[in-house]
Amino acid sequence: MQTDRSKDRLRLWLKVLKATRAVESEIRENLRQEFTTTLPRFDVMAALSQHLDGLKMSELSGVLKVSNGNVTGIVERLVDDGHVQREKVPGDRRASRVRLTEAGIAEFARQAAAHEAWIDQMFDSVPEAEVQTLSDALDQVARRLENEGRDR
Known part of the structure:
Protein backbone atom coordinates (compact mmCIF):
# COMPACT_ATOMS: atom_id res chain seq x y z
CA MET A 1 0.00 0.00 0.00
CA GLN A 2 1.33 3.40 -0.96
CA THR A 3 1.49 6.01 1.72
CA ASP A 4 1.76 9.77 1.46
CA ARG A 5 5.36 9.32 2.60
CA SER A 6 6.19 6.92 -0.23
CA LEU A 12 11.58 13.63 -4.59
CA TRP A 13 13.28 11.04 -6.81
CA LEU A 14 11.59 12.45 -9.92
CA LYS A 15 12.74 15.96 -8.99
CA VAL A 16 16.30 14.76 -8.37
CA LEU A 17 16.27 12.99 -11.73
CA LYS A 18 14.87 16.05 -13.54
CA ALA A 19 17.46 18.33 -11.93
CA THR A 20 20.27 15.88 -12.69
CA ARG A 21 19.31 15.69 -16.35
CA ALA A 22 19.04 19.47 -16.63
CA VAL A 23 22.41 20.06 -14.95
CA GLU A 24 24.10 17.36 -17.06
CA SER A 25 22.64 18.78 -20.26
CA GLU A 26 23.90 22.25 -19.37
CA ILE A 27 27.38 20.91 -18.56
CA ARG A 28 27.53 18.98 -21.84
CA GLU A 29 26.58 22.09 -23.79
CA ASN A 30 29.04 24.30 -21.90
CA LEU A 31 31.89 21.82 -22.48
CA ARG A 32 31.02 21.63 -26.17
CA GLN A 33 30.82 25.40 -26.63
CA GLU A 34 33.67 26.57 -24.43
CA PHE A 35 36.19 23.75 -24.82
CA THR A 36 35.05 21.82 -27.91
CA THR A 37 34.99 18.67 -25.81
CA THR A 38 32.56 16.17 -24.36
CA LEU A 39 31.50 15.12 -20.88
CA PRO A 40 33.03 11.63 -21.26
CA ARG A 41 36.38 13.19 -22.19
CA PHE A 42 36.12 15.52 -19.19
CA ASP A 43 35.31 12.52 -16.97
CA VAL A 44 38.38 10.59 -18.22
CA MET A 45 40.62 13.59 -17.59
CA ALA A 46 39.06 14.05 -14.14
CA ALA A 47 39.79 10.43 -13.24
CA LEU A 48 43.35 10.68 -14.50
CA SER A 49 43.88 13.94 -12.60
CA GLN A 50 43.31 11.94 -9.42
CA HIS A 51 45.95 9.37 -10.49
CA LEU A 52 48.85 11.36 -11.90
CA ASP A 53 51.05 8.24 -12.06
CA GLY A 54 48.48 6.86 -14.49
CA LEU A 55 46.05 3.99 -14.60
CA LYS A 56 45.84 0.81 -16.60
CA MET A 57 42.97 0.97 -19.04
CA SER A 58 41.09 -1.65 -17.00
CA GLU A 59 41.59 0.43 -13.84
CA LEU A 60 40.36 3.54 -15.62
CA SER A 61 37.25 1.66 -16.78
CA GLY A 62 36.68 0.55 -13.19
CA VAL A 63 37.01 4.07 -11.81
CA LEU A 64 34.55 5.37 -14.41
CA LYS A 65 32.27 2.32 -14.09
CA VAL A 66 32.14 1.80 -17.87
CA SER A 67 33.44 -0.89 -20.22
CA ASN A 68 36.98 -0.93 -21.60
CA GLY A 82 48.16 15.61 -26.69
CA HIS A 83 46.33 15.54 -23.35
CA VAL A 84 46.96 11.89 -22.50
CA GLN A 85 49.89 9.58 -23.13
CA ARG A 86 49.90 5.84 -23.26
CA GLU A 87 52.79 3.67 -22.09
CA LYS A 88 53.35 -0.06 -21.98
CA VAL A 89 53.14 -1.84 -18.63
CA PRO A 90 56.36 -3.76 -17.95
CA GLY A 91 55.71 -7.50 -17.78
CA ASP A 92 52.26 -7.29 -19.39
CA ARG A 93 52.37 -7.07 -23.18
CA ARG A 94 48.63 -6.51 -23.50
CA ALA A 95 48.22 -3.79 -20.88
CA SER A 96 48.90 -0.11 -21.25
CA ARG A 97 48.90 2.65 -18.69
CA VAL A 98 47.49 6.07 -19.50
CA ARG A 99 48.18 9.36 -17.78
CA LEU A 100 47.71 13.05 -18.35
CA THR A 101 50.49 14.91 -20.11
CA GLU A 102 51.62 18.32 -18.83
CA ALA A 103 49.36 19.86 -21.49
CA GLY A 104 46.52 17.60 -20.29
CA ILE A 105 47.03 18.66 -16.67
CA ALA A 106 46.89 22.32 -17.68
CA GLU A 107 43.85 21.82 -19.92
CA PHE A 108 41.98 19.86 -17.27
CA ALA A 109 42.71 22.59 -14.71
CA ARG A 110 41.09 25.15 -17.05
CA GLN A 111 38.06 22.93 -17.66
CA ALA A 112 37.68 22.00 -13.99
CA ALA A 113 37.71 25.66 -12.93
CA ALA A 114 34.99 26.46 -15.48
CA HIS A 115 33.02 23.36 -14.43
CA GLU A 116 33.10 24.44 -10.79
CA ALA A 117 31.90 27.93 -11.72
CA TRP A 118 29.03 26.48 -13.81
CA ILE A 119 27.92 24.26 -10.94
CA ASP A 120 28.15 27.15 -8.49
CA VAL A 126 19.74 26.68 -3.21
CA PRO A 127 19.94 28.36 0.19
CA GLU A 128 23.38 27.93 1.74
CA ALA A 129 21.90 26.34 4.86
CA GLU A 130 20.28 23.61 2.74
CA VAL A 131 23.30 22.72 0.61
CA GLN A 132 24.94 20.53 3.28
CA THR A 133 21.62 19.01 4.34
CA LEU A 134 20.76 18.01 0.77
CA SER A 135 24.29 16.75 0.18
CA ASP A 136 24.20 14.62 3.34
CA ALA A 137 20.78 13.18 2.47
CA LEU A 138 21.83 12.18 -1.04
CA ASP A 139 25.09 10.75 0.29
CA GLN A 140 23.11 8.58 2.75
CA VAL A 141 21.03 7.17 -0.10
CA ALA A 142 24.13 6.42 -2.18
CA ARG A 143 26.01 4.78 0.71
CA ARG A 144 23.02 2.63 1.61
CA LEU A 145 22.60 1.39 -1.94
CA GLU A 146 26.34 0.76 -2.33
CA ASN A 147 26.38 -1.24 0.91
CA GLU A 148 23.30 -3.25 -0.08
CA GLY A 149 24.92 -3.95 -3.45
CA ARG A 150 27.98 -5.39 -1.74
CA ASP A 151 25.79 -7.64 0.40
CA ARG A 152 24.20 -9.33 -2.62
Whole structure:
Protein backbone atom coordinates (compact mmCIF):
# COMPACT_ATOMS: atom_id res chain seq x y z
CA MET A 1 0.00 0.00 0.00
CA GLN A 2 1.33 3.40 -0.96
CA THR A 3 1.49 6.01 1.72
CA ASP A 4 1.76 9.77 1.46
CA ARG A 5 5.36 9.32 2.60
CA SER A 6 6.19 6.92 -0.23
CA LYS A 7 4.52 9.24 -2.74
CA ASP A 8 6.60 12.14 -1.38
CA ARG A 9 9.76 10.05 -1.81
CA LEU A 10 8.75 9.15 -5.35
CA ARG A 11 8.19 12.84 -6.14
CA LEU A 12 11.58 13.63 -4.59
CA TRP A 13 13.28 11.04 -6.81
CA LEU A 14 11.59 12.45 -9.92
CA LYS A 15 12.74 15.96 -8.99
CA VAL A 16 16.30 14.76 -8.37
CA LEU A 17 16.27 12.99 -11.73
CA LYS A 18 14.87 16.05 -13.54
CA ALA A 19 17.46 18.33 -11.93
CA THR A 20 20.27 15.88 -12.69
CA ARG A 21 19.31 15.69 -16.35
CA ALA A 22 19.04 19.47 -16.63
CA VAL A 23 22.41 20.06 -14.95
CA GLU A 24 24.10 17.36 -17.06
CA SER A 25 22.64 18.78 -20.26
CA GLU A 26 23.90 22.25 -19.37
CA ILE A 27 27.38 20.91 -18.56
CA ARG A 28 27.53 18.98 -21.84
CA GLU A 29 26.58 22.09 -23.79
CA ASN A 30 29.04 24.30 -21.90
CA LEU A 31 31.89 21.82 -22.48
CA ARG A 32 31.02 21.63 -26.17
CA GLN A 33 30.82 25.40 -26.63
CA GLU A 34 33.67 26.57 -24.43
CA PHE A 35 36.19 23.75 -24.82
CA THR A 36 35.05 21.82 -27.91
CA THR A 37 34.99 18.67 -25.81
CA THR A 38 32.56 16.17 -24.36
CA LEU A 39 31.50 15.12 -20.88
CA PRO A 40 33.03 11.63 -21.26
CA ARG A 41 36.38 13.19 -22.19
CA PHE A 42 36.12 15.52 -19.19
CA ASP A 43 35.31 12.52 -16.97
CA VAL A 44 38.38 10.59 -18.22
CA MET A 45 40.62 13.59 -17.59
CA ALA A 46 39.06 14.05 -14.14
CA ALA A 47 39.79 10.43 -13.24
CA LEU A 48 43.35 10.68 -14.50
CA SER A 49 43.88 13.94 -12.60
CA GLN A 50 43.31 11.94 -9.42
CA HIS A 51 45.95 9.37 -10.49
CA LEU A 52 48.85 11.36 -11.90
CA ASP A 53 51.05 8.24 -12.06
CA GLY A 54 48.48 6.86 -14.49
CA LEU A 55 46.05 3.99 -14.60
CA LYS A 56 45.84 0.81 -16.60
CA MET A 57 42.97 0.97 -19.04
CA SER A 58 41.09 -1.65 -17.00
CA GLU A 59 41.59 0.43 -13.84
CA LEU A 60 40.36 3.54 -15.62
CA SER A 61 37.25 1.66 -16.78
CA GLY A 62 36.68 0.55 -13.19
CA VAL A 63 37.01 4.07 -11.81
CA LEU A 64 34.55 5.37 -14.41
CA LYS A 65 32.27 2.32 -14.09
CA VAL A 66 32.14 1.80 -17.87
CA SER A 67 33.44 -0.89 -20.22
CA ASN A 68 36.98 -0.93 -21.60
CA GLY A 69 35.50 -0.42 -25.07
CA ASN A 70 33.86 2.82 -24.03
CA VAL A 71 37.11 4.20 -22.65
CA THR A 72 39.37 3.18 -25.53
CA GLY A 73 37.94 5.58 -28.11
CA ILE A 74 37.87 8.48 -25.65
CA VAL A 75 41.49 7.85 -24.65
CA GLU A 76 42.50 7.68 -28.33
CA ARG A 77 41.07 11.15 -28.97
CA LEU A 78 42.76 12.53 -25.85
CA VAL A 79 46.07 11.02 -27.01
CA ASP A 80 45.57 12.62 -30.44
CA ASP A 81 44.96 15.97 -28.71
CA GLY A 82 48.16 15.61 -26.69
CA HIS A 83 46.33 15.54 -23.35
CA VAL A 84 46.96 11.89 -22.50
CA GLN A 85 49.89 9.58 -23.13
CA ARG A 86 49.90 5.84 -23.26
CA GLU A 87 52.79 3.67 -22.09
CA LYS A 88 53.35 -0.06 -21.98
CA VAL A 89 53.14 -1.84 -18.63
CA PRO A 90 56.36 -3.76 -17.95
CA GLY A 91 55.71 -7.50 -17.78
CA ASP A 92 52.26 -7.29 -19.39
CA ARG A 93 52.37 -7.07 -23.18
CA ARG A 94 48.63 -6.51 -23.50
CA ALA A 95 48.22 -3.79 -20.88
CA SER A 96 48.90 -0.11 -21.25
CA ARG A 97 48.90 2.65 -18.69
CA VAL A 98 47.49 6.07 -19.50
CA ARG A 99 48.18 9.36 -17.78
CA LEU A 100 47.71 13.05 -18.35
CA THR A 101 50.49 14.91 -20.11
CA GLU A 102 51.62 18.32 -18.83
CA ALA A 103 49.36 19.86 -21.49
CA GLY A 104 46.52 17.60 -20.29
CA ILE A 105 47.03 18.66 -16.67
CA ALA A 106 46.89 22.32 -17.68
CA GLU A 107 43.85 21.82 -19.92
CA PHE A 108 41.98 19.86 -17.27
CA ALA A 109 42.71 22.59 -14.71
CA ARG A 110 41.09 25.15 -17.05
CA GLN A 111 38.06 22.93 -17.66
CA ALA A 112 37.68 22.00 -13.99
CA ALA A 113 37.71 25.66 -12.93
CA ALA A 114 34.99 26.46 -15.48
CA HIS A 115 33.02 23.36 -14.43
CA GLU A 116 33.10 24.44 -10.79
CA ALA A 117 31.90 27.93 -11.72
CA TRP A 118 29.03 26.48 -13.81
CA ILE A 119 27.92 24.26 -10.94
CA ASP A 120 28.15 27.15 -8.49
CA GLN A 121 25.97 29.25 -10.77
CA MET A 122 23.44 26.46 -11.40
CA PHE A 123 23.01 25.82 -7.67
CA ASP A 124 23.09 29.44 -6.51
CA SER A 125 19.33 29.41 -5.86
CA VAL A 126 19.74 26.68 -3.21
CA PRO A 127 19.94 28.36 0.19
CA GLU A 128 23.38 27.93 1.74
CA ALA A 129 21.90 26.34 4.86
CA GLU A 130 20.28 23.61 2.74
CA VAL A 131 23.30 22.72 0.61
CA GLN A 132 24.94 20.53 3.28
CA THR A 133 21.62 19.01 4.34
CA LEU A 134 20.76 18.01 0.77
CA SER A 135 24.29 16.75 0.18
CA ASP A 136 24.20 14.62 3.34
CA ALA A 137 20.78 13.18 2.47
CA LEU A 138 21.83 12.18 -1.04
CA ASP A 139 25.09 10.75 0.29
CA GLN A 140 23.11 8.58 2.75
CA VAL A 141 21.03 7.17 -0.10
CA ALA A 142 24.13 6.42 -2.18
CA ARG A 143 26.01 4.78 0.71
CA ARG A 144 23.02 2.63 1.61
CA LEU A 145 22.60 1.39 -1.94
CA GLU A 146 26.34 0.76 -2.33
CA ASN A 147 26.38 -1.24 0.91
CA GLU A 148 23.30 -3.25 -0.08
CA GLY A 149 24.92 -3.95 -3.45
CA ARG A 150 27.98 -5.39 -1.74
CA ASP A 151 25.79 -7.64 0.40
CA ARG A 152 24.20 -9.33 -2.62
